[in-house]
Amino acid sequence: MTGAQGNEPIVELLEELRTIVADAKGVPLSASVLVPRDQTLALIERCLAASPKEVAEAREVLLERTQVLERTRAEADQLLAEAHRQMEEMVTESEIVRAAHAGASRIRSQANEQASQLKRQTEDYIDRRLANFEIILSDLLDQTRRGRQRLAESSEPRPVAPEHPDDFFQSQQGAPTPPRRDGGDAADA
Secondary structure, eight states: OOSOTTSSOHHHHHHHHHHHHHHSEEOTTSSOEEOOHHHHHHHHHHHHHHHHHHHHHHHHHHHHHHHHHHHHHHHHHHHHHHHHHHHHHSOOOHHHHHHHHHHHHHHHHHHHHHHHHHHHHHHHHHHHHHHHHHHHHHHHHHHHHHHHHHHHHHHSOOOOOOSSHHHHHHHHSSOOOOOOTTSSOGGGO
16 A cells, blocks of 8 residues: 555555455354454554544645635625725716616625535535545444454354254263363373
8 A cells, every 4th residue: 555654545544454354264153253453453553543634634625615715705895895986986877876786786696696606515515525534434433343343252262062952962971071181081080
């Protein structure tokens, strides 16, 4: 994977984590898998390091939105000031004055509509980015929980059940005693 740690896109890191889990060796008789702890933890750390970058990008988008809105408002104020200046220069005859008012109103409406449209577009863009970030964080959290659960489950010993119920009863009735772990016979004990 390319890129310095912390600069990697979180989606790529999550794909790598998914690949590790998907390619992991399965635990017999269960849906669990064994994942390499060091590699998985390192990848999770890289995801956590990449998360602040995504948050910083969202902040940048919010800052850009604010700057765009301020520029748009400033342009609208300039347009309004220019319209007022032009109105004052016009002759006070009613037709000319009405035309000036209509022009100023039109300019104001256009500026307000333009500012509103730009605001909606900016908010839609920010919402999409934040929704994407929310999905990424949710997926990362779910994968981390599942990974921790699998790790906890893989470290717990599980009793082995007989393959057939009759095997259990036969082993209890007159079955030979299993050999001891030290290699001696259980009857020698």
